[in-house]
Amino acid sequence: MQQFQPGTAQRRLWRFHGGVHLPDEKVLSNTTPVTPAPLPRLLTIPLQQHIGVPAKPIVRVGDRVLTGQKIGEPQGYVSAPVHASSSGTVVAIEKRPVPHPSGLSGPCIVVETDGLDEWAELPEPLANYAELDAATLRERVRWAGIVGMGGAAFPTAVKLNPSADQVIRTLVINGVECEPYITCDDLLMRTQAERVVAGIRIIRHLLGVEECLIGIEDNKPEALAAMRRALAASDMQGSTAVVAIPTLYPSGGEKQLIKVLTGREVPTHGIPAQIGILCQNVGTTAAVADAVLAGKPLISRYVTLTGRGFARPKNLEVRIGTSAADLIAHVGGLGRDIRKLVLGGPMMGFTLHSREVPITKAANCLLALTPGESPDPGPALPCIRCGNCAAACPASLLPQQLYWYARAKELNKLQDYNLFDCIECGCCAHVCPSHIPLVQYYRFAKTESWAREQDKRKAEHARARHEAREARLERQERERQAKLRQKKESLDQAPAAKAKTGDAPTDGGEDPRKAAIEAAKQRAAAKKAAMAEQGVAPRNTQDLTPAQQKQVEAAEARRRAAAEPPAENQREES
Amino acid sequence: MASLIISSPHSARPNRVDRVMLQVILALIPGTAAMIWLFGWGVAINMVLATVFAVAAEAAILKLRGRPALPAIRDLSAVVTALLMAIALPPTLPWWLTLLGVVFAIVIAKQLFGGLGYNPFNPAMAGYVFLLVSYPVAMTTWLAPSMLAVHSVSFADSLHMILTGSPPPGLSWDAVSAATPLDEMRTQLSQGQMIEEIRQSPLWGDFGGRGWEWVGNWFLIGGLFLLWRRVITWHIPVSMILGLTVSAGLFWMLDPQAYPFPGFHLFSGGAILGAFFIATDPVSACTTKKGQLIFGASIGVLVFVIRTWGGYPDAVAFAVLLMNMAAPTIDYYTQPRVFGHGRGAG
Numbered sequence: 044m045q046q047f048q049p050g051t052a053q054r055r056l057w058r059f060h061g062g063v064h065l066p067d068e069k070v071l072s073n074t075t076p077v078t079p080a081p082l083p084r085l086l087t088i089p090l091q092q093h094i095g096v097p098a099k100p101i102v103r104v105g106d107r108v109l110t111g112q113k114i115g116e117p118q119g120y121v122s123a124p125v126h127a128s129s130s131g132t133v134v135a136i137e138k139r140p141v142p143h144p145s146g147l148s149g150p151c152i153v154v155e156t157d158g159l160d161e162w163a164e165l166p167e168p169l170a171n172y173a174e175l176d177a178a179t180l181r182e183r184v185r186w187a188g189i190v191g192m193g194g195a196a197f198p199t200a201v202k203l204n205p206s207a208d209q210v211i212r213t214l215v216i217n218g219v220e221c222e223p224y225i226t227c228d229d230l231l232m233r234t235q236a237e238r239v240v241a242g243i244r245i246i247r248h249l250l251g252v253e254e255c256l257i258g259i260e261d262n263k264p265e266a267l268a269a270m271r272r273a274l275a276a277s278d279m280q281g282s283t284a285v286v287a288i289p290t291l292y293p294s295g296g297e298k299q300l301i302k303v304l305t306g307r308e309v310p311t312h313g314i315p316a317q318i319g320i321l322c323q324n325v326g327t328t329a330a331v332a333d334a335v336l337a338g339k340p341l342i343s344r345y346v347t348l349t350g351r352g353f354a355r356p357k358n359l360e361v362r363i364g365t366s367a368a369d370l371i372a373h374v375g376g377l378g379r380d381i382r383k384l385v386l387g388g389p390m391m392g393f394t395l396h397s398r399e400v401p402i403t404k405a406a407n408c409l410l411a412l413t414p415g416e417s418p419d420p421g422p423a424l425p426c427i428r429c430g431n432c433a434a435a436c437p438a439s440l441l442p443q444q445l446y447w448y449a450r451a452k453e454l455n456k457l458q459d460y461n462l463f464d465c466i467e468c469g470c471c472a473h474v475c476p477s478h479i480p481l482v483q484y485y486r487f488a489k490t491e492s493w494a495r496e497q498d499k500r501k502a503e504h505a506r507a508r509h510e511a512r513e514a515r516l517e518r519q520e521r522e523r524q525a526k527l528r529q530k531k532e533s534l535d536q537a538p539a540a541k542a543k544t545g546d547a548p549t550d551g552g553e554d555p556r557k558a559a560i561e562a563a564k565q566r567a568a569a570k571k572a573a574m575a576e577q578g579v580a581p582r583n584t585q586d587l588t589p590a591q592q593k594q595v596e597a598a599e600a601r602r603r604a605a606a607e608p609p610a611e612n613q614r615e616e617s
Numbered sequence: 618m619a620s621l622i623i624s625s626p627h628s629a630r631p632n633r634v635d636r637v638m639l640q641v642i643l644a645l646i647p648g649t650a651a652m653i654w655l656f657g658w659g660v661a662i663n664m665v666l667a668t669v670f671a672v673a674a675e676a677a678i679l680k681l682r683g684r685p686a687l688p689a690i691r692d693l694s695a696v697v698t699a700l701l702m703a704i705a706l707p708p709t710l711p712w713w714l715t716l717l718g719v720v721f722a723i724v725i726a727k728q729l730f731g732g733l734g735y736n737p738f739n740p741a742m743a744g745y746v747f748l749l750v751s752y753p754v755a756m757t758t759w760l761a762p763s764m765l766a767v768h769s770v771s772f773a774d775s776l777h778m779i780l781t782g783s784p785p786p787g788l789s790w791d792a793v794s795a796a797t798p799l800d801e802m803r804t805q806l807s808q809g810q811m812i813e814e815i816r817q818s819p820l821w822g823d824f825g826g827r828g829w830e831w832v833g834n835w836f837l838i839g840g841l842f843l844l845w846r847r848v849i850t851w852h853i854p855v856s857m858i859l860g861l862t863v864s865a866g867l868f869w870m871l872d873p874q875a876y877p878f879p880g881f882h883l884f885s886g887g888a889i890l891g892a893f894f895i896a897t898d899p900v901s902a903c904t905t906k907k908g909q910l911i912f913g914a915s916i917g918v919l920v921f922v923i924r925t926w927g928g929y930p931d932a933v934a935f936a937v938l939l940m941n942m943a944a945p946t947i948d949y950y951t952q953p954r955v956f957g958h959g960r961g962a963g
Contacts, residue, residue, distance in 0.1 A: 311957035390626045417627045424634050424692060425734035430904040438956040461955045469626030476632040483624040
């Protein structure tokens with residue numbers, strides 16, 4: 044059998060359908076070393092820099108905070124904390140513009156830095172992580188506020204906690220960086236390969252995986268070499284491989300990369316863990332190493348400032364919360380002829396509405412495009428059904444059919460044509476000779492579908508409530524009728540009986556219904572007495588915590604309120 | 618900030634409709650040159666007239682529809698339709714028939730369905746078939762190829778015939794026209810002749826009609842250019858050629874005296890032009906790869922069937938239009954397997 048050779052092994056690679064070759068433009072920004080960006084005067088730290096529930100602020104305006112101090116606490120499981128990226132004073136906790144395609148504002152903690160960059164007390168480094176259990180390490184990753192730094196920003200601690208039935212066999216490390224222009228992962232791998240490898244080692248231990256594949260596009264020979272060197276110096280050569288994959292957009296998409304490296308497809312609507320694979324970005328991996336080995340939270344990241352709109356494109360190490368404007372000023376400003384400022388890459392990034400937005404954990408690139416780089420596509424022409432889009436689609440969808448149905452708002456048809464398998468990579472729109480903004484149509488259609496789903500759920504709920512009410516009213520009416528009938532019957536019978544027996548008592552001494560009720564009452568009393576004897580309280584809740592007790596009381600209060608007939612009647616009639 | 622809000626991607630688009638159309642026009646040059654060499658300037662005059670008529674018709678109908686005319690004219694699709702149709706027309710066709718055909722193609726077959734991208738039928742072929750059905754005699758009167766012609770037809774002669782609809786002074790139709798090879802083969806076969814006997818005539822070259830047999834090669838060069846430029850993919854041309862070759866070959870093997878050699882079918886009439894330039898019209902063809910294979914092969918088989926047993930000598934236009942009708946259904950049933958669905962997932 045052939046010896047498995049680390050790094051140099053020729054592995055079989057697979058390919059996904061479609062994809063496009065793009066001018067990579069990496070050389071604009073990857074020839075100068077990474078330098079730290081200066082500390083800005085103000086750090087604007089959004090409470091939501093991740094998928095999930097926003098963090099809750101745990102500092103107040105006026106508080107002094109230290110570098111690395113937790114200032115936002117995660118709420119719920121799928122959430123992440125945020126930390127002060129430098130020391131200073133909290134000057135505001137309010138809504139500020141955040142990086143969002145729609146230019147929305149979001150709650151942020153604004154820290155005025157004092158320039159001292161004084162570190163808070165950090166937790167102990169876990170150098171002996173190999174002896175620690177997964178839960179301890181996950182807790183550290185969660186504390187550090189680490190989220191997917193490739194762009195998705197999903198909380199890493201959650202991702203590292205696959206459900207019990209999902210056994211992870213392969214760890215895939217994403218160093219592909221397939222979007223043109225962006226080079227922050229490239230530079231990270233070139234200069235910090237040891238950190239990345241250290242992070243991989245931690246994650247491997249945490250998940251207990253056998254195999255690890257590090258995918259890097261072959262247009263990054265320096266990064267490939269650096270990673271191979273770092274891997275050779277580690278103790279993981281036997282089961283880890285640095286794999287050069289052909290440069291083809293969007294190889295860096297999680298599902299695409301898994302296909303290229305393993306030949307397996309993540310099922311639709313599924314996650315890689317379902318097929319025993321877990322994927323992490325190289326930046327995330329380095330952050331995990333910092334958190335575990337140095338006890339440092341995620342407070343900075345590499346950001347590429349590039350595009351021909353920048354006089355001197357380069358990579359900076361940026362504190363989370365630094366505004367785009369500060370970074371632009373630091374590298375000497377923008378040229379005069381800027382067509383748009385994009386956060387992210389040219390294929391999937393979004394236009395920034397304001398330069399005041401802060402850099403977040405997932406922000407990898409600030410792209411200033413000139414009209415030459417991003418010319419006006421002009422008005423969209425009619426679709427000529429050329430099929431270039433279908434040939435380019437990495438999900439093997441039929442983009443033009445989706446386009447027709449999105450235009451016609453035929454949401455059911457869109458589901459038939461698997462709209463939700465679209466990853467919005469932009470290949471279809473890029474190759475479209477009619478310059479139709481296809482991705483925009485799909486985003487619109489997805490939003491419409493979600494809105495309709497929600498409406499449907501609401502309608503379903505309303506229908507259920509309405510039916511329940513109808514049934515209740517009907518039942519009440521039936522009961523009323525039955526009572527009336529009974530009363531009538533007993534009234535009818537009474538005179539007749541009187542007539543027969545003369546002075547027989549008419550009260551219910553011998554009435555069978557009353558007798559039954561009496562018997563039931565006695566049984567209940569007996570049971571109660573028996574239970575009291577055994578010292579059992581007649582309730583189904585015992586040993587309550589104060590919080591639970593509170594909930595019970597609240598529920599009872601609600602029940603009492605609801606039981607008051609006038610209130611209910613009013614609600615029903617309204 | 619003067620930053621434009623446009624959804625991703627922000628990249629420069631490498632492709633444009635008018636560039637696609639322009640490449641189709643360029644790809645027609647070799648075949649057109651061969652046609653002019655064989656049949657005189659009538660081919661070129663028809664192309665110019667058809668283009669003028671097509672652009673005028675497009676502008677007029679768009680004005681009537683209340684749509685901006687300029688972007689539609691700039692996309693060059695009307696020019697492509699006009700040129701493809703002009704190549705298919707007899708080089709002596711009176712101008713008013715060309716006008717009629719072009720107007721039918723642009724106004725009825727294209728714009729009344731919604732314009733570029735919405736037409737279910739190939740406009741050039743719809744216009745051609747409209748003329749063929751309505752004016753069968755004029756549409757089947759072809760000039761003899763130059764090497765067989767008794768009288769050479771000058772530019773002035775061609776112009777005269779096209780403008781007046783009558784042969785030039787001192788000449789009769791019989792003197793300048795000749796049956797096309799497909800027509801000849803059909804007539805002779807129907808009279809019970811054996812192919813060996815038919816091919817004794819000086820009309821015949823190495824495998825097809827003299828002169829005619831080489832036109833296909835020149836269109837093939839243009840077709841290969843389109844493949845190289847990725848304006849078209851191989852699926853439709855290859856499957857159509859295979860469909861025609863296999864069906865013709867099968868019958869030829871059964872009875873070589875009653876059914877011509879497949880090479881004859883390929884290099885006669887509009888087979889090569891159809892395979893690379895007509896059946897590949899993206900608007901009216903199938904768009905899924907599997908669908909394109911079915912679409913192309915079916916056209917190939919239909920061409921053979923109609924040529925052999927149908928009422929008209931050539932069949933490319935009919936075969937294409939028939940399959941245009943089937944294209945949406947074929948597309949529906951040949952959708953590719955989506956990533957993460959079915960057998961590939963897991």
